[in-house]
Amino acid sequence: MDHRHLLSEEIDLLLDGEEGFGVNPLKAHLAQCAGCRAEYETQREVTTALESLPHFVPSPWLAERVMSQVQIFEPWHVALRDRIVSALPRTRAGRTLVFGTGGVMAVTMSVLTVWLAHRADAVLFLASLLGQRMRDLVTGGVHDVVVSTVGQGAAATVASNGLLGVGMALSALALAVLGTAFGLNSLATAARSRRG
Amino acid sequence: MAPLLDLRNLPDADLVSLAQEGRETAYRELVQRYERPVFSLIFRMVRDREVAEDLAQETFIKVLNHIDKYRPEFKLSSWLFKIANNVAIDFLRKRQLDTISIDGSPHARSAAEVDATSFDVVARQESALDEMEAKELGTAIERAIQQLRPEYRACIMLRHVEGRSYEEIAATLDLPLGTVKTYIHRARHQLRDALEGLRDD
Numbered sequence: 001m002d003h004r005h006l007l008s009e010e011i012d013l014l015l016d017g018e019e020g021f022g023v024n025p026l027k028a029h030l031a032q033c034a035g036c037r038a039e040y041e042t043q044r045e046v047t048t049a050l051e052s053l054p055h056f057v058p059s060p061w062l063a064e065r066v067m068s069q070v071q072i073f074e075p076w077h078v079a080l081r082d083r084i085v086s087a088l089p090r091t092r093a094g095r096t097l098v099f100g101t102g103g104v105m106a107v108t109m110s111v112l113t114v115w116l117a118h119r120a121d122a123v124l125f126l127a128s129l130l131g132q133r134m135r136d137l138v139t140g141g142v143h144d145v146v147v148s149t150v151g152q153g154a155a156a157t158v159a160s161n162g163l164l165g166v167g168m169a170l171s172a173l174a175l176a177v178l179g180t181a182f183g184l185n186s187l188a189t190a191a192r193s194r195r196g
Numbered sequence: 197m198a199p200l201l202d203l204r205n206l207p208d209a210d211l212v213s214l215a216q217e218g219r220e221t222a223y224r225e226l227v228q229r230y231e232r233p234v235f236s237l238i239f240r241m242v243r244d245r246e247v248a249e250d251l252a253q254e255t256f257i258k259v260l261n262h263i264d265k266y267r268p269e270f271k272l273s274s275w276l277f278k279i280a281n282n283v284a285i286d287f288l289r290k291r292q293l294d295t296i297s298i299d300g301s302p303h304a305r306s307a308a309e310v311d312a313t314s315f316d317v318v319a320r321q322e323s324a325l326d327e328m329e330a331k332e333l334g335t336a337i338e339r340a341i342q343q344l345r346p347e348y349r350a351c352i353m354l355r356h357v358e359g360r361s362y363e364e365i366a367a368t369l370d371l372p373l374g375t376v377k378t379y380i381h382r383a384r385h386q387l388r389d390a391l392e393g394l395r396d397d
Contacts, residue, residue, distance in 0.1 A: 008381065008385070009381065012377075012380075012381055012384070015384075042388055042392075043384060043388060045391075046337075046384055046387045046388050046391060047356055047384065049336075049337040049391075050337065050352065050356035050357060050387070051356050051357070051359075053337065053338070053356075053357050054236075055232035055233055055235075055236040055357075056232065056235055056236040056239050056240075056248075057232060057235075058231050058232070058235040058248075058249055058252060059249060062227070062231055062235070062249060062252060062253060063224060063227045063228060063231065065253050066227050066253050066256040066257060066260070067220070067223065067224060067227070069253075069257050070223055070256075070257060070260045070261060071261055072218050072220055072223060073218055073264070074217065074218030075216075075217065075218065078217045078218055079218075
């Protein structure tokens, strides 16, 4: 038998139920030493009493009081997922129909995309044809507007001078607008001063 | 959909994930799961049921309003106990600061005014314990626990009432492992002495 009594730290190891290399000699000592056993038992009573302490029960309103002040935040992706899920039919048959239709559409779109990619030359030709048509349409419209505004002769002059003609026409238009505005403003000022 | 799940059987980590997705039922389950341990820890720290309820409420609000910041490598219960311990310690510190005025108002100019503005802290604390609290805290071990320093109290509660390991307690209370072992060791000895004293009486 070990003649030394157990240190309080060693009793702690036993109380904590530690298992390991150094614990067995402590247990052996405890079995043979009445003094250490009494100390261990006293400590054991304390820990047993602590471990049998119950939880206290708060008032039943605690949860409600907490929840009234908790800010619940739903991330956008969860909200989106919920919206999609709630929009889906609840029955199995309905869901099958929706997913089936979606699948057919996805396959069709994929096939169409692959086909278009394969026939890229035809697509480009069609796109350029459409572009040309649109350009002609817009140019014709603008020409009609100019002819109806300034007359056939002026329109022909502007068209024959190219960008310079367009610039001169726009400058003349701007001057006419400014002149008109200035004239109207002078008339208004004169009328006010006469009333005054 | 989440509401169809039986939340009571879910582990904490899954419950937190649902709460992070904004499921109110998950929040409620978390409160329900931990209201007793959290309230008990705080109640044993502050010895006042009304205050303990307020502090438990504060604990849950702090944790649940920051649930998006929860790190899964840390146990949820440890986080809750950490906040609970902090709010209880803060309250005890504030109450201790309040006791500065036990000697009466600094503006008092006569003995009568000093008397009128002073109060007895012990008497105030004892009177705050209503009959129910006195009954709840009336056992010898509960009374002995109240004599411990607050930091010893928190350690011994977490160790023996909540069954936490020394490492968890150290992480929860932000204390070195050695300090936790020392506190628990001293707390056990003080409790033993207190209980032996009661037995002798």
